[in-house]
Amino acid sequence: MSGLVLKLGPRERVLINGAVIENGDRRARLAIMTPNASILRLRDAIHPEEVTTPVRRVCYIAQLVLSGDADLPEAKSQLLRGMEQLSQVFTDPDSRSQLARATEHLTQDQVYHALKALRTLLPREERLIAAHGP
Numbered sequence: 001m002s003g004l005v006l007k008l009g010p011r012e013r014v015l016i017n018g019a020v021i022e023n024g025d026r027r028a029r030l031a032i033m034t035p036n037a038s039i040l041r042l043r044d045a046i047h048p049e050e051v052t053t054p055v056r057r058v059c060y061i062a063q064l065v066l067s068g069d070a071d072l073p074e075a076k077s078q079l080l081r082g083m084e085q086l087s088q089v090f091t092d093p094d095s096r097s098q099l100a101r102a103t104e105h106l107t108q109d110q111v112y113h114a115l116k117a118l119r120t121l122l123p124r125e126e127r128l129i130a131a132h133g134p
Helices: 054-067 072-087 093-107 111-119 122-131
Strands: 004-008 013-016 019-022 028-032 039-041
Touching: 004 039, 039 054, 039 111, 054 072, 054 111, 054 122, 072 093, 072 111, 093 111
Parallel strands: none
Antiparallel strands: 004 028, 013 019, 013 039
16 A cells, blocks of 8 residues: 555544544645555444445445454455455446456455445445335
8 A cells, every 4th residue: 555645634534553643624645655554534434333235344344454453364255255246236347347446456455445446336336225225
């Protein structure tokens, strides 16, 4: 994850290697130079009670790795299995591209980037659920 740039709004919080860091009153730009640093924007965090769909479940597992609450080797197999299941539902070219991107990042242990790619599927999943709802 070398060279990751985080752009933070005023008072925005981010979790970096287990430490919660809060930005000051102005927008800031941080360059994370440590490879494989565990980073999670707290505004993007999914809370346990919100893990109600397949995409949210996969994102949550990645989030647990980034927060230090899950081991990467164990989570990696769950994530890969979950992404394989998602590929059975998300068959459009862009969704497949995002899943491929997430898989590639995960195989390189770049969990933040994998999560970022997976999060693009959240609105698509909401639309699918709304279209096939009760």
